[in-house]
Amino acid sequence: MMRADLELIYDWVPEGAHVLDLACGNGELLEKLGRNKGVTGYGLEIDHDGINACVERGVSVIEHNLDDGLSSFCDNSYDQVIMTQALQALRRPDKMLDEMLRVAEEGIITFPNFAYWRHRVHLGLRGYMPVSKSLPHAWYDTPNIHLSTFNDFEHLCREKGLVIVDRAVGVGDHQGHWKSRLWPNLFGEIAIFRVRRR
Amino acid sequence: MPDSDTLAFADRPEGSVGLVTPHVARFDTPLALACGKVLPAYELIYETYGTLNAEHSNAVLICHALSGHHHAAGYHSEEDRKPGWWDAHIGPGKAIDTNRFFVVSLNNLGGCHGSTGPVSHNPGTGRQWGPEFPMVTVSDWVASQARLADHLGIERWAAAVGGSLGGMQVMQWTMTYPERVANAVVIAATPRLSAQNIAFNEVARQAIRSDPEFFDGWYAEHDTVPKRGLKLARMVGHITYLSEDAMGSKFGRDLRSDDLNFGFDVEFQVESYLRYQGDTFSTAFDANTYLLMTKALDYFDPAATQGGDFAKALAPAQCPFLIVSFTTDWRFPPSRSRELVDALTRAGKSVSYANIESPHGHDAFLLSEPRYDAIVSAFMNRAARELNLPQLAKQELETEETP
Numbered sequence: 001m002m003r004a005d006l007e008l009i010y011d012w013v014p015e016g017a018h019v020l021d022l023a024c025g026n027g028e029l030l031e032k033l034g035r036n037k038g039v040t041g042y043g044l045e046i047d048h049d050g051i052n053a054c055v056e057r058g059v060s061v062i063e064h065n066l067d068d069g070l071s072s073f074c075d076n077s078y079d080q081v082i083m084t085q086a087l088q089a090l091r092r093p094d095k096m097l098d099e100m101l102r103v104a105e106e107g108i109i110t111f112p113n114f115a116y117w118r119h120r121v122h123l124g125l126r127g128y129m130p131v132s133k134s135l136p137h138a139w140y141d142t143p144n145i146h147l148s149t150f151n152d153f154e155h156l157c158r159e160k161g162l163v164i165v166d167r168a169v170g171v172g173d174h175q176g177h178w179k180s181r182l183w184p185n186l187f188g189e190i191a192i193f194r195v196r197r198r
Numbered sequence: 199m200p201d202s203d204t205l206a207f208a209d210r211p212e213g214s215v216g217l218v219t220p221h222v223a224r225f226d227t228p229l230a231l232a233c234g235k236v237l238p239a240y241e242l243i244y245e246t247y248g249t250l251n252a253e254h255s256n257a258v259l260i261c262h263a264l265s266g267h268h269h270a271a272g273y274h275s276e277e278d279r280k281p282g283w284w285d286a287h288i289g290p291g292k293a294i295d296t297n298r299f300f301v302v303s304l305n306n307l308g309g310c311h312g313s314t315g316p317v318s319h320n321p322g323t324g325r326q327w328g329p330e331f332p333m334v335t336v337s338d339w340v341a342s343q344a345r346l347a348d349h350l351g352i353e354r355w356a357a358a359v360g361g362s363l364g365g366m367q368v369m370q371w372t373m374t375y376p377e378r379v380a381n382a383v384v385i386a387a388t389p390r391l392s393a394q395n396i397a398f399n400e401v402a403r404q405a406i407r408s409d410p411e412f413f414d415g416w417y418a419e420h421d422t423v424p425k426r427g428l429k430l431a432r433m434v435g436h437i438t439y440l441s442e443d444a445m446g447s448k449f450g451r452d453l454r455s456d457d458l459n460f461g462f463d464v465e466f467q468v469e470s471y472l473r474y475q476g477d478t479f480s481t482a483f484d485a486n487t488y489l490l491m492t493k494a495l496d497y498f499d500p501a502a503t504q505g506g507d508f509a510k511a512l513a514p515a516q517c518p519f520l521i522v523s524f525t526t527d528w529r530f531p532p533s534r535s536r537e538l539v540d541a542l543t544r545a546g547k548s549v550s551y552a553n554i555e556s557p558h559g560h561d562a563f564l565l566s567e568p569r570y571d572a573i574v575s576a577f578m579n580r581a582a583r584e585l586n587l588p589q590l591a592k593q594e595l596e597t598e599e600t601p
Binding site for chain 2: 018040042048051052053054055056057058059060061062063064072073074077
């Protein structure tokens with residue numbers, strides 16, 4: 001059983017696509033996509049254990065710091081660029097979005113939604129920076145330096161003139177509860193977007 | 199390489215292949231070389247570790263670097279003070295696990311450790327080959343290695359593995375004989391030498407060629423060797439193998455004695471170390487071979503025939519690649535390995551890349567480092583799994599334990 005956001009993304013990747021998976025972790029998404037849908041491509045990762053796990057399971061993985069950009073990848077050389085749970089840890093998430101949609105026509109992005117109601121309770125009522133399953137770090141040692149909300153991301157996409165092909169949210173291990181579909185910015189813990197350049 | 203003699207045969211750690219004996223294969227079919235000359239016949243000296251399985255599908259080729267040779271693992275005698283040059287990585291339970299792989303390691307053509315080279319007898323002239331030994335290239339080596347594979351009944355290597363110049367041979371294998379390599383491990387290598395790399399090689403060559411004892415390469419006939427030249431060549435080479443940090447932490451500005459003596463004798467520890475390295479090398483290595491090997495490095499440039507496009511040159515390759523670099527390597531730095539990776543991704547090949555943190559510069563590829571060992575092990579484990587190679591020793595143990 002994969003992480004909830006990965007399960008959803010799995011369906012969004014077409015058969016036989018050539019993809020880049022930024023921050024691919026232990027490679028489980030790419031492995032499953034490769035095995036069942038004939039998807040090819042590479043994972044980029046910086047975590048040593050993740051890289052080793054990918055190599056062990058036969059997923060092509062390249063040690064690469066996403067803050068260095070994607071300049072080693074040519075324009076339109078992939079069908080999709082996927083980036084799960086890394087947007088908030090980048091120095092310039094907006095520049096990465098540009099880069100993703102330079103390398104491929106379509107991008108899939110997931111990140112923790114800071115406007116999730118539990119986070120609001122943490123901050124608004126109790127007055128503390130939220131710590132949750134999707135944001136497990138304390139404020140002082142978190143790698144998540146650019147927290148944003150479901151609405152913030154939509155706003156950025158509009159500003160950039162991008163087309164939002166699909167959007168969804170994950171809550172805990174489930175996804176697609178009616179409340180989170182109706183009010184994603186309040187009830188979605190993980191924001192999941194599929195965007196395209198116009 | 200570590201200088202300690204704590205790895206003497208008597209003190210060998212677990213995971214040694216133990217005592218090994220080299221073999222010699224003779225080839226009487228002429229070999230046409232890239233330089234246009236033809237080698238009528240030649241011999242290759244090699245060692246093997248582990249057991250070739252019935253399907254001949256578990257063979258791993260080890261390609262050596264500039265001053266390497268066939269003795270990659272184990273000991274030649276119980277008196278040996280050091281094991282083979284890649285003993286850290288080859289043996290039972292190690293990254294290249296001899297419990298399931300059959301490892302072949304040879305001395306390249308033109309070498310001076312037993313394969314046909316400048317120190318061999320030239321049947322055409324009745325004297326030593328000396329400086330008349332034809333220039334050999336990485337492609338020539340790979341062609342000769344393919345014949346060794348035929349000789350051993352190996353149709354396809356489970357993996358070809360090499361560091362530095364060895365890594366270039368592995369790349370060449372995947373382009374020349376793509377169907378004969380199931381996996382490729384390319385460590386601390388480069389798609390081609392930089393101007394700076396060639397410049398260092400040229401300093402080394404000039405050191406040798408300007409030694410009065412060189413005699414245009416005919417030193418053997420004058421019963422001498424260009425020791426001073428070889429020593430200098432090794433000293434300058436050695437500087438490029440280490441990192442500034444490694445030199446700094448190993449020697450700093452430490453003096454041999456307590457005071458400065460305002461002279462040109464050895465004063466700093468680093469001078470002493472370099473001289474020792476140079477001296478040892480100058481009596482153990484053949485000058486003509488050194489010249490040939492550095493030229494082979496300089497000439498390697500598979501992209502040249504493709505208008506500089508390495509991705510195009512790699513088009514024939516079929517196997518998964520593992521590319522490894524080391525953070526403090528400034529001879530072939532991580533950026534050069536990354537060029538390789540980028541060419542492979544552009545060509546759509548299966549490739550994984552790890553940049554290993556190590557203080558040891560280029561020499562890191564010879565040493566053991568937990569993350570380095572782990573990534574090579576992971577790649578080789580996957581290779582073994584895909585080739586259906588059992589963990590021989592473990593399986594035997596399990597069957598023994600079953601009542």
